[in-house]
Amino acid sequence: MVVELIEIYDERMGTVHGQHKLRSIYLNPDHVVSIYDDAETKQLLSEGRLPDGLNEHVSFSTVTVNKGTYGQEVVVVGTPTEV
Numbered sequence: 436m437v438v439e440l441i442e443i444y445d446e447r448m449g450t451v452h453g454q455h456k457l458r459s460i461y462l463n464p465d466h467v468v469s470i471y472d473d474a475e476t477k478q479l480l481s482e483g484r485l486p487d488g489l490n491e492h493v494s495f496s497t498v499t500v501n502k503g504t505y506g507q508e509v510v511v512v513g514t515p516t517e518v
Contacts, residue, residue, distance in 0.1 A: 441457055442512075443456075443485060457486055462500060467498060470498050471515060480495075498518060
């Protein structure tokens, strides 16, 4: 079973650094290694550097997904508990 999450990403770099966009991603929970609060992305929101339409009270989490011998991190909308 997979779960749908909303990812915050940089279209040019694949990470949260510049021109931010939103997209749906689908993750297999069996491959999630860790989830933690992402205060840096919350700061970007308060600075107006994230896409329009996000509620100012929304929180963000970084999810580490097992990808073979290393992990890949994605930033998603929601608290670690919600995710």
